[in-house]
Structures are given as C-alpha cells and as structure tokens.
Amino acid sequence: MTIRAHALLILLPLAAGLVLTTTGCSAIENAVHKTHEERFADRAAAEQGWKGVAAPAWLPDDATDIRNLATNDETNSVILARSTAPLPAGCREADRRSIPFDTASWAPTLDRFPDRVERCGDYEVMRVDGAWLGWFTATEAGQTPAPVAG
Structure with a gap:
C-alpha cells in the first residue's frame, strides 16, 4: 500500500468525524447522550x-x-x-x-x-x-x- 493510501485510511475517519461534529446534527448528539x-x-x-x-x-x-x-x-x-x-x-x-x-x-x-x-x-x-x-x-x-x- 502506498503512503497516499495509508494517509487516506487515516484521514477519512477523521474528516468524517469532523463533519459530524461541525454539522450540529442534534440527532447524533441525542443518540450519544x-x-x-x-x-x-x-x-x-x-x-x-x-x-x-x-x-x-x-x-x-x-x-x-x-x-x-x-x-x-x-x-x-x-x-x-x-x-x-x-x-x-x-x-x-x-x-x-x-x-x-x-x-x-x-x-x-x-x-x-x-x-x-x-x-x-x-x-x-x-x-x-x-x-x-x-x-x-x-x-x-x-x-x-x-x-x-x-
């Protein structure tokens, strides 16, 4: 696997988490809490x-x-x-x-x-x-x- 593929594997979950936390999605927050x-x-x-x-x-x-x-x-x-x-x-x-x-x-x-x-x-x-x-x-x-x- 290339360095670029490794970087994508690491960054994709982080980016997804950032999107979820910055969207203000109350449904996700409510489920967690x-x-x-x-x-x-x-x-x-x-x-x-x-x-x-x-x-x-x-x-x-x-x-x-x-x-x-x-x-x-x-x-x-x-x-x-x-x-x-x-x-x-x-x-x-x-x-x-x-x-x-x-x-x-x-x-x-x-x-x-x-x-x-x-x-x-x-x-x-x-x-x-x-x-x-x-x-x-x-x-x-x-x-x-x-x-x-x-």
Whole structure:
C-alpha cells in the first residue's frame, strides 16, 4: 500500500468525524447522550405529539413554540414554552429542589436559579424572558413525571 493510501485510511475517519461534529446534527448528539428533543407549535400539538409521557399539565393554554429535551427514559426533562398567561391554579410557589439536567441550545442561559420556583405537579417551573422554563428531575431510579388528573 502506498503512503497516499495509508494517509487516506487515516484521514477519512477523521474528516468524517469532523463533519459530524461541525454539522450540529442534534440527532447524533441525542443518540450519544440518550436524549430526544421535541418541538410543537402550540399546546394542542404538544398534547397530541408528546413522546414518552403525557404533555405537562402546567403548559398554559396560550403556550407556543414549545420545546422539550428529555432523557430517553424520561427521568429528566427541560421544557421551554412561550406564553404570556399565568400558570394553572394547581401550581404553588415552593423551594427549588434541582436545576435542569441539561441546557439545550434553545434554552435561555442562566447564571443562577432562584431559590423559589413554581411547583407544578412533579415539575419545577419559572418565568424566563416571556416564557416558562420547566424541568423534571427524577428523585429515584426509573421515576417519570406523574400524570396530573384533569
């Protein structure tokens, strides 16, 4: 084998890896990190298309541009929903217990989280830049957000 053939055998995998890492392909990143992402135009679309568990009951009726990043086993998720409406009546202010498990490219960057957030069922939720940012963090192995009775 020539030097040129050896160089190609070494450089081709490196070039392929560079292309994959620079394309920003979320599908590859999600597979590696065992996560999935969803995006919905509004609450009705989210309720029909949410994967893994039910769409969170805390999503306001006027919610738009709803995004979700969750682990494949649904033990962690972070959700952003644009909305001017208040949260449903069942949400209550409480001490924050956790922070989102991951920061999606579409999520606002926060230097610090408040000590108090809204507790909406199993989710912690806070207002950020004209949107609601919510997250679920399992407190035991295999736990997923409990469905909320309507």
